[in-house]
Amino acid sequence: MQPASPAPFLRTLCSLRWLATAGQAVAILFASKVLHMQLPLLALWAGVCALAAFNAVVQWHLPRRSSEPTPATAFGHILVDITVLTWMVGFSGGIANPFGSLFLILIALAALALPRAWSFAVAAAAVLGFATSAVAGIELPAASLPPAQLQRWGSAINFLLSSVVVLLFATRLASSLRTREAELAALRERFTRNEGIVALATHAASVAHELNTPLATLTLLVDDLAExxxxxxxxxxxxxARMLLEQCRQRVRQLAAPAEQQHAPASVTLGSVIEQWQLVKPTARLHCNADAPLQQRVEPAIAHLLLVLLNNAAEASGLNGSARIDLQLHIDRQQLQGRVRDHGRGFDPAQAALPGKLFNSGKSYGLGVGLALSHATIERLGGKLWMQPADGQGTSVGFSLPVDPQEAP
Structure with missing residues (x-):
């Protein structure tokens, strides 16, 4: 199993250390006040205070770290716990103290959270600490309870505390591992999709060179027919037809542009994007809000995203016998907020996730590229994309993207 990150491990250690200091304080008070045991209180309270002070410093310092702590740092923290535990057990009966088995808890925590070499180092330190408390420990003084009964109660309390500690740490570690697995799965899917996009872009550039000549020929033929x-x-x-061919030629020239060019692609206005789309979809009835920032300039990637969403909405509405599409655009706090609503048949809420895979289309004639590229655009620009049922009938797809305030009208 892959070891957990040291930062969550240290935070967990801090929480368990506060539990340990509280338990030690209660145990000292109970043994001295209730059981009337003649314990070396000065030494025991010194160990409790030292552990509490160390934990307070660690908890204050952890959020201020600029880098992730190393396994060596985590080992140092556990070494402090082992040292204090050796001190406490040694001054409270040594090997006769039923709480001496708490050394095993530290070994278990290290084995679950640290690399193998550091786990062996913790085990060696714990064995040394247990042996030291056994050899140099002070004999447990007499109490108001018989020694056998005191041992039984101590073992029972020790088992209860050990169970609580292991349960708390194991559940937190399991939750952390599940979160990491989910993140890794998302990264693998994103890597696979982006790899396909790179391959698609390479192929598109080569195809663009091949398409340029027939498009130019078709343009000349249309001009001759018009004359x-x-x-x-x-x-x-x-x-x-001439305008559509010219639009295709412009797109082909953009695809065929050399990848090593230094200048950024020219931005376009939202109004021109909508005009290009209406040229391709002349039968669609687009209803846009009156205060839409149509003069706002955006990069071509955002224009492509808007075109994909409008095309999908037009197709969904057309399958339901409607030509209407609603578009809402506005700028709020340097964010371009948009919503495209179709009047189609809607979707199954159980399948509401937006597809992010290449070549996975729900349409028999689709290539499965549009929404995957849209997802890549959203992720690259740090935006958001969501889908939800529209009021009445249809689907509403919204997006939020940062825009350059200098380009705002």
Missing amino acids: EHHEPSLHEDLHT
Whole structure:
């Protein structure tokens, strides 16, 4: 099993150390006041105070660390616990003290949270501490209870405390490991998707060079047809085809641009993005809020995200016999807030997660690339993307992205 990060381990040690100091203080008071045992109180209270002072310093210093503590630092902390435990057990009966088995708890914690070599070092230190308290320990003084009964009660309390400590640490460690596994799974999925995007971009650049020539030929043919035919309806259709071909040629030139160019791609206005989309989807009825910041300039990645969401909304509405799409755009605190709502059939709430995988489309004619690229754009720009059922019928997809305030209108 992969060892846990030292930082959560040290925080757990701090919590357990406060429990230990409280338990030691209660045990000293109970043994001296209730059982009337003649214990070396000065030495025992000195150990409790030293452990509490050390823990207070550690807890104050941990949040202020600029780097992750190393396993050696965690070993040093456990070494302090072993030293204090040796001191406390040695002055309260030595090996006859039923709480001497607490050395095993420290070994178990180290084995679960530290690398193997450091766990062996903790085990060696614990064995040395136990042997020291056994050899040099002070004999347990007489008490108001018989020695056998005192041993039984001490063993029972020790077992209860050990169970609580192991349960608390094990559950916290298990939760930390589950969180880490979930993060690793998300990173693996993101890596696989991004690897596919890189391969797709490489292939797209090569295909762009091949498409440039036939697109130029088609443009010339459309121009020739427009000169030969002057019917208004046909001429309008040819003009639309010419504009679509020109848009395709611009996209192809962008794909074919050398990757090593130093200048950033030119930004575009939100209004021009919507105009390009309406040219491709002339039958769709887009309803946009009147105060939308259409003059706001955004980078091409954000423009692509908006185009993908609008295309998906148009297709969803069309499958339900509707052509309406609602678009809300506004800027709030340097964040571009957007919401695209279709009037389709909606979706199953159990499948509400937005797909982030390449080539995994829910449409028979889809490539499964649009939303995956959108996810990559959102993650790269530090934004958010979410999906929820719309009021009435349909689906609402929202996004939030940071924008340059200098580009705001």
